[in-house]
Amino acid sequence: MTKETPAKVDMDTIVSLCRRRGFIFPSSEIYGGLSSCWDYGPLGVELKRNVKEAWWRAMVQERDDIVGLDSSILMHPKVWEASGHLERMVDPLVECKNCHLRWRQDELKGDRCPSCGGELTPARMFNVMFKTFMGPVEEEANIVYLRPETAQGMFVNFQNILSTTRKRLPFGIAQTGKAFRNEITVGTFIFRSREFEQMEIEYFVKPGTDEPWYQYWLEARLDWYVKLGIKREHLHLREHRQDELAHYARACSDVEYQFPMGWAELEGIANRGDFDLTQHAKASGKGLAYFDEDTKESIVPYVIEPSAGVDRSVLAFLCDAYDEEPDKDEKRVVLRFHPALAPIKVAVLPLSRREPLVKRAKEIHADLRQCWVTSYDDAQSIGRRYRRQDEIGTPYCVTIDFQSLEDNQVTIRERDSMNQIRIPTAVLKQTLTAKLAGEDLFTLPPGGQVWKRGE
Amino acid sequence: MTKETPAKVDMDTIVSLCRRRGFIFPSSEIYGGLSSCWDYGPLGVELKRNVKEAWWRAMVQERDDIVGLDSSILMHPKVWEASGHLERMVDPLVECKNCHLRWRQDELKGDRCPSCGGELTPARMFNVMFKTFMGPVEEEANIVYLRPETAQGMFVNFQNILSTTRKRLPFGIAQTGKAFRNEITVGTFIFRSREFEQMEIEYFVKPGTDEPWYQYWLEARLDWYVKLGIKREHLHLREHRQDELAHYARACSDVEYQFPMGWAELEGIANRGDFDLTQHAKASGKGLAYFDEDTKESIVPYVIEPSAGVDRSVLAFLCDAYDEEPDKDEKRVVLRFHPALAPIKVAVLPLSRREPLVKRAKEIHADLRQCWVTSYDDAQSIGRRYRRQDEIGTPYCVTIDFQSLEDNQVTIRERDSMNQIRIPTAVLKQTLTAKLAGEDLFTLPPGGQVWKRGE
Numbered sequence: 026m027t028k029e030t031p032a033k034v035d036m037d038t039i040v041s042l043c044r045r046r047g048f049i050f051p052s053s054e055i056y057g058g059l060s061s062c063w064d065y066g067p068l069g070v071e072l073k074r075n076v077k078e079a080w081w082r083a084m085v086q087e088r089d090d091i092v093g094l095d096s097s098i099l100m101h102p103k104v105w106e107a108s109g110h111l112e113r114m115v116d117p118l119v120e121c122k123n124c125h126l127r128w129r130q131d132e133l134k135g136d137r138c139p140s141c142g143g144e145l146t147p148a149r150m151f152n153v154m155f156k157t158f159m160g161p162v163e164e165e166a167n168i169v170y171l172r173p174e175t176a177q178g179m180f181v182n183f184q185n186i187l188s189t190t191r192k193r194l195p196f197g198i199a200q201t202g203k204a205f206r207n208e209i210t211v212g213t214f215i216f217r218s219r220e221f222e223q224m225e226i227e228y229f230v231k232p233g234t235d236e237p238w239y240q241y242w243l244e245a246r247l248d249w250y251v252k253l254g255i256k257r258e259h260l261h262l263r264e265h266r267q268d269e270l271a272h273y274a275r276a277c278s279d280v281e282y283q284f285p286m287g288w289a290e291l292e293g294i295a296n297r298g299d300f301d302l303t304q305h306a307k308a309s310g311k312g313l314a315y316f317d318e319d320t321k322e323s324i325v326p327y328v329i330e331p332s333a334g335v336d337r338s339v340l341a342f343l344c345d346a347y348d349e350e351p352d353k354d355e356k357r358v359v360l361r362f363h364p365a366l367a368p369i370k371v372a373v374l375p376l377s378r379r380e381p382l383v384k385r386a387k388e389i390h391a392d393l394r395q396c397w398v399t400s401y402d403d404a405q406s407i408g409r410r411y412r413r414q415d416e417i418g419t420p421y422c423v424t425i426d427f428q429s430l431e432d433n434q435v436t437i438r439e440r441d442s443m444n445q446i447r448i449p450t451a452v453l454k455q456t457l458t459a460k461l462a463g464e465d466l467f468t469l470p471p472g473g474q475v476w477k478r479g480e
Numbered sequence: 481m482t483k484e485t486p487a488k489v490d491m492d493t494i495v496s497l498c499r500r501r502g503f504i505f506p507s508s509e510i511y512g513g514l515s516s517c518w519d520y521g522p523l524g525v526e527l528k529r530n531v532k533e534a535w536w537r538a539m540v541q542e543r544d545d546i547v548g549l550d551s552s553i554l555m556h557p558k559v560w561e562a563s564g565h566l567e568r569m570v571d572p573l574v575e576c577k578n579c580h581l582r583w584r585q586d587e588l589k590g591d592r593c594p595s596c597g598g599e600l601t602p603a604r605m606f607n608v609m610f611k612t613f614m615g616p617v618e619e620e621a622n623i624v625y626l627r628p629e630t631a632q633g634m635f636v637n638f639q640n641i642l643s644t645t646r647k648r649l650p651f652g653i654a655q656t657g658k659a660f661r662n663e664i665t666v667g668t669f670i671f672r673s674r675e676f677e678q679m680e681i682e683y684f685v686k687p688g689t690d691e692p693w694y695q696y697w698l699e700a701r702l703d704w705y706v707k708l709g710i711k712r713e714h715l716h717l718r719e720h721r722q723d724e725l726a727h728y729a730r731a732c733s734d735v736e737y738q739f740p741m742g743w744a745e746l747e748g749i750a751n752r753g754d755f756d757l758t759q760h761a762k763a764s765g766k767g768l769a770y771f772d773e774d775t776k777e778s779i780v781p782y783v784i785e786p787s788a789g790v791d792r793s794v795l796a797f798l799c800d801a802y803d804e805e806p807d808k809d810e811k812r813v814v815l816r817f818h819p820a821l822a823p824i825k826v827a828v829l830p831l832s833r834r835e836p837l838v839k840r841a842k843e844i845h846a847d848l849r850q851c852w853v854t855s856y857d858d859a860q861s862i863g864r865r866y867r868r869q870d871e872i873g874t875p876y877c878v879t880i881d882f883q884s885l886e887d888n889q890v891t892i893r894e895r896d897s898m899n900q901i902r903i904p905t906a907v908l909k910q911t912l913t914a915k916l917a918g919e920d921l922f923t924l925p926p927g928g929q930v931w932k933r934g935e
Contacts, residue, residue, distance in 0.1 A: 047644030053556030055636050055764040059624070060614070062554050064637060067547035067645055070655070074536075081529075086853050092522035097675050098658060099517050101508030118616055127616050157612045157626065159515070159674065161573055161582050161664055169514070171612065171626075181510050182519060189502030190522055191859075200525070203553060203658065209616055219614065220552050309510040398541050404646070 034347040036285045040214055042358070043343070046417050048072065049215060061211035061218040063336075068417055071368035071398055073222075073339050077201050079253055079365050080224045080333070084199050091197040091226065092190055096178025098203060099159065099169050104177050107308035108301065109273075110154060114173060116209055117148035129209050153206045155219075171205035176330060178202075179227040180301045183313050194315060194326055195238060197228035201335065213286050215336040222335035229315070229326035232299065235275065238329050239296045243278055246292055246331050250280065250338075254363035255345045259283040260291075273300035280333075282341040291341055292333035299325040342366055346418060360418030361441055364461045369419045370397035371457060374410050376426040378403050386425040389435065389450065393423070396454060397461070415440055421457060489802040491740045495669050497813070498798070501872050503527065504670060516666035516673040518791075523872055526823035526853055528677075528794050532656050534708055534820050535679045535788070539654050546652035546681065547645055551633025553658060554614065554624050559632050562763035563756065565609060569628060571664055572603035584664050608661045610674075626660035631785060633657075634682040635756045638768050649770060649781055650693060652683035656790065668741050670791040677790035684770070684781035687754065693784050694731055694751045701735055701747055701786050705793075709818035710800045714738040715746075728755035735788075737796040746796055747788035754780040797821055801873060815873030816896055819916045824874045825852035826912055829865050831881040833858050841880040844890065844905065848878070851909060852916070870895055876912060 043049040048069035052062035065073050085093045105111045117130040123143025130148040138145060155171040158164070172178070179186075179198040186198055201224045211217055230238045243262055251257050265277040277295040281288045302325050306313040314323040346360040364370065371393055375386035383403070390401045400419065402410050407424065414422050424436040435453060437460070438445045448456055498504040502521035506513040520528050540548045560566045572585040578598025585603040593600060610626040613619070627633070634641075634653040641653055656679045666672055685693045698717055706712050720732040732750040736743045757780050761768040769778040801815040819825065826848055830841035838858070845856045855874065857865050862879065869877050879891040890908060892915075893900045903911055 045644070047641070050637060050640045052552040052554070053559055053636055054640065055760065055766040055768075056556040056558045059552070059554060059556045062552040064552055064633060064640075065550040066637070066640060067549065070548040070550040073550060087849055089856065093525040094522065095520040095525040095528060097507040097514070097517040097519055099507070099514060099660075099675050101511040101514045103511045104508055151616050155612045155614075157610045159610075159662065161606050161662070178519060181508055182505060182521070185505045185509065185519075185521060186502070189500070205554075207614065207616070220554050305510065311510040313510075394542055401544065 034285060034344055034349075036213055039285070039340070039343055039347065042347075042416070043069065048343070061208070062220050063215050063218060068368040069339075072342070072362075072366060073335060075366045075368070076253075076338055076342065077222075077224065077335060080249070081199070081201065083249060084197075084224075084226060090192070090195060091199050091228070092186060092192065094179055094182060094186070094198050094200045095202065096175065096182060096200065098172050098205075099157075100172055100177065100181075102169055103308060104181060104305075105154065105170055107304045108177050108180075109304070110170075110173060110177075111152065114154060115150040115152050118151045118209065119145040119148050121145055127209065132210060151209070153208060155205045155207050173206050174204050174332070175200050175202045175223045175225045176227060176301075176332065179225070180305055180313075181309075183229075183302060183305075184311065187315065193318070195228065195230040195234070197226050199224075199226045201225075213284075215340050216284070216286075216289065218336065224333045224335055224338075226331045227301075228329045228331070230329065231317070232324065232327045235296050235298070235327040235329065239276055239294070242294050242329050242331050243280075246280055246294060246333070250282075250291070250341070252363075253342070253366060254361070255282065255341060259345060261288070263288075263290075271295075273297060275327075282337075282345075284341065284344060289337075290334075291337055292331060294329070294331045297328050297330055299327055301328060302326065357412060357415060359415040359440060362418035362420070364420045364463070367418045367420050368398065369400045369414070369417065370421070370461055372400045372402055372410070372414045372419045372422045374401075374407060374422055374424050375403050376407060376424060381430060382425060382427060385430060389423065389425060389453070393454070393457070396458070411438060411443075421460060423453065423457075489740060489799055489804075491668055494740070494795070494798055494802065497802075497871070498524065498669075503798070516663070517675050518670050518673060523823040524794075527797070527817075527821060528790060530821045530823070531708075531793050531797065532677075532679065532790060535704070536654070536656065538704060539652075539679075539681060545647070545650060546654050546683070547641060547647065549634055549637060549641070549653050549655045550657065551630065551637060551655065553627050553660075554612075555627055555632065555636075557624055558763060559636060559760075560609065560625055562759045563632050563635075564759070565625075565628060565632075566607065569609060570605040570607050573606045573664065574600040574603050576600055582664065587665060606664070608663060610660045610662050628661050629659050629787070630655050630657045630678045630680045631682060631756075631787065634680070635760055635768075636764075638684075638757060638760075639766065642770065648773070650683065650685040650689070652681050654679075654681045656680075668739075670795050671739070671741075671744065673791065679788045679790055679793075681786045682756075683784045683786070685784065686772070687779065687782045690730065690751050690753070690782040690784065694749070697749050697784050697786050698733055698735075701749060701788070705735065705737075705746070705796070708797070708821060709816070710737065710796060714800060716743070718743075718745075726750075728752060730782075737792075737800075739796065739799060744792075745789075746792055747786060749784070749786045752783045752785055754782055756783060757781065812867060812870060814870040814895060817873035817875070819875045819918070822873045822875050823853065824855045824869070824872065825876070825916055827855045827857055827865075827869045827874050827877045829856075829862060829877055829879050830858050831862060831879060836885060837880060837882060840885060844878065844880060844908070848909065848912070851913070866893060866898075876915060878908065878912075 047066035050064045051058040052064050053059045085091050118127050119130045120127045121138035121143040124141040126140050154173050156168050158167045159169045160167045204223050263279045263281050275296040275298050279290040280292040282291045302313040315326050316323050346362045348359050349356045373390040375382050393399050420440050422438040429435050433450050434447050436445050436447050503524035505519045507517035507519050508514045540546050573582050574585050575582045576593035576598040579596040581595050609628050611623050613622045614624045615622045659678050718734045718736050730751040730753050734745040735747040737746045757768040770781050801817045803814050804811045828845040830837050848854050875895050877893040884890050888905050889902050890905050891900050891902050
């Protein structure tokens with residue numbers, strides 16, 4: 026039933042659906058919003074949690090070679106000196122002498138103000154790190170920065186991790202968390218915002234094994250998106266040209282997704298060599314080497330860094346899940362989320378608001394809620410309720426009708442096929458468990474019945 | 481076996497254990513640390529995740545009346561004007577004219593500098609919000625603040641939540657997230673830090689029902705800590721005196737825990753009346769009222785706010801779980817975490833590093849890792865490995881010995897009692913599932929055997 030290629034969706038449709046159903050709101054909206062900051066509503070927060078959880082499970086908990094970290098957003102300013110962010114994370118800005126708007130020089134087409142045609146000043150370099158002051162005195166000595174990436178927290182903890190976990194190469198450190206960049210040019214919706222969340226891995230390897238590990242991570246990360254439901258043909262790897270590479274990078278590729286506004290980066294995977302550990306060892310005077318038990322030598326590992334954006338992943342999962350199909354008078358809008366990502370796994374829908382139906386439906390709901398994020402909906406016709414659940418991507422609806430009170434059976438309705446099965450309530454939990462884990466809907470438990478759509 | 485009252489632990493012991501085993505490190509440690517910021521290491525990040533997850537499950541997912549939110553850290557500056565934070569979140573600071581150290585006036589005992597005895601300036605008010613600039617120009621108009629609490633994100637989204645979820649009173653909004661306060665006086669370890677994480681609920685009720693709901697939340701929140709293993713006698717409620725109450729608060733109580741440094745706040749539960757919604761409605765010009773379908777009137781709900789600190793909860797769970805008992809020559813240190821909070825649920829320990837034992841142990845480990853956060857440890861004697869797992873709070877160890885290869889049975893060793901049972905590998909997963917859910921260790925599956933400690 027699932028179409029091979031979904032209806033092309035435009036960004037306005039996604040933004041509007043997100044706003045209307047409570048996925049994503051503009052930050053501080055009652056005050057006119059705050060440029061490029063966003064709040065995740067009741068469904069959005071569950072979707073984002075599920076994306077991060079799927080990443081953490083696959084990258085940390087299900088692997089022997091990666092451990093987690095949660096380092097602070099405020100870090101010692103020397104970190105950014107050593108990493109090169111203070112010197113290099115700069116944009117060239119010009120200002121219009123007439124209207125005083127500022128522009129990124131590298132994005133200007135002509136040499137006059139795009140807004141008023143005024144004359145522009147020469148470019149000045151502007152650091153995109155947000156700075157603030159720690160302690161009561163606003164002076165140079167107290168400047169700290171909001172981290173522009175989570176990565177540096179992992180490099181500066183390299184020895185702490187080594188000594189507490191006794192990991193051997195190759196091994197990785199992973200973390201999710203907020204990062205901040207005071208971008209001049211912000212992006213579409215949640216694609217590029219000034220406050221954003223990352224999922225980053227620093228994977229340390231022996232020098233000389235870096236190239237195969239880099240290739241390994243390109244495949245592993247691409248697979249992760251595909252396993253969670255993004256269509257393979259909407260993803261590709263784009264290798265950076267030599268002139269695009271950061272000076273320390275030995276290689277870098279982006280996992281790109283075909284967004285409504287075009288192909289754009291979901292994740293960057295870089296072979297950073299030994300740049301980061303070497304820089305921090307130099308700047309801190311602390312040894313950040315690894316003692317190789319086999320060769321009895323100290324080495325500085327190379328690092329492969331798969332660095333993904335949480336918000337842009339959420340956006341890609343939303344866009345890719347979006348589907349429309351004609352349905353009688355109106356169209357059916359459905360988010361075909363992978364069950365692991367769906368904000369709500371199961372909706373419980375009593376066919377009427379009359380007792381004792383409601384009592385029974387609430388009992389079943391309370392029972393299911395122990396296992397999954399669920400929803401109880403008794404407002405309006407059953408058809409409209411199915412459509413509401415389709416639009417937010419709920420994989421299964423459980424309908425309780427008056428017959429259920431007599432035969433103790435309920436109906437499960439599947440989002441993607443709209444097929445229905447009727448099964449004994451006693452096997453409801455195990456059936457949903459199997460279905461949410463991806464088993465075929467029509468592997469029926471004993472005593473079950475199937476209706477295909479239209480029968 | 482569990483002692484009624486644990487060995488009193490001092491903070492140094494906890495800090496040292498956290499550092500040594502990879503729970504918590506000082507931020508940017510290789511650069512000398514950053515005052516009052518901390519990084520959670522491989523075990524700490526799992527413990528903190530588990531605390532937040534237990535809260536989210538109990539407060540959001542298992543309830544019909546609370547929905548989640550994840551609002552941004554940077555918010556429109558008008559939010560802090562309306563909320564009163566700009567005006568009131570201030571500390572009175574004095575400066576020593578001699579040594580220039582600054583002090584909180586309200587914490588000074590005398591009228592001369594505690595450091596050098598110098599003369600002090602008159603007090604100046606200092607706002608504890610961190611400020612930064614959004615956009616390229618560092619000017620007044622671009623000042624934004626790092627939120628000092630997550631709460632305001634919930635108030636400003638009140639109408640968004642209402643319109644997208646169609647909730648009826650009473651209902652709540654919940655969120656976890658980072659907050660920042662530029663405190664002059666920072667606290668012990670992770671108890672009071674400048675960057676910290678909160679778990680907050682804004683629970684909206686009809687005016688007049690606020691008193692019973694306030695009482696309800698006092699009990700509900702106290703229960704939550706007890707259910708997750710904190711001893712009831714180490715918790716109490718401390719009601720604020722009238723002269724301690726914020727001007728808008730109708731009532732407030734702290735859930736306090738008996739930390740090594742004394743009783744201190746884990747969570748504040750306040751009846752805030754309609755202060756917040758009224759302030760934001762006034763400042764934004766947007767209606768933040770609720771239409772009561774029963775009375776056909778618009779009302780401004782009252783709000784009960786249970787506001788908990790994630791980091792101090794983590795610290796309380798660590799302190800309360802800590803136990804020491806004499807064990808032959810040395811003492812046994814054990815963290816008696818509730819299974820839901822334990823960073824690692826199951827450790828797999830092969831009795832030797834010889835094949836085919838290792839192959840079998842790794843198969844079992846790979847299988848268990850699908851279900852839980854696990855650890856594989858084959859270094860040193862089995863006794864030392866048990867001790868290592870005890871010290872990080874792993875509830876169960878699974879030991880594979882040469883006999884296991886013949887009879888296909890394994891040994892489960894329980895952290896708290898140190899009792900062991902031997903069971904068929906075929907029922908290992910279901911046995912661990914039951915045990916981690918709190919079933920009695922000695923409800924044996926068919927074919928199992930028990931050894932009590934010392935037999």
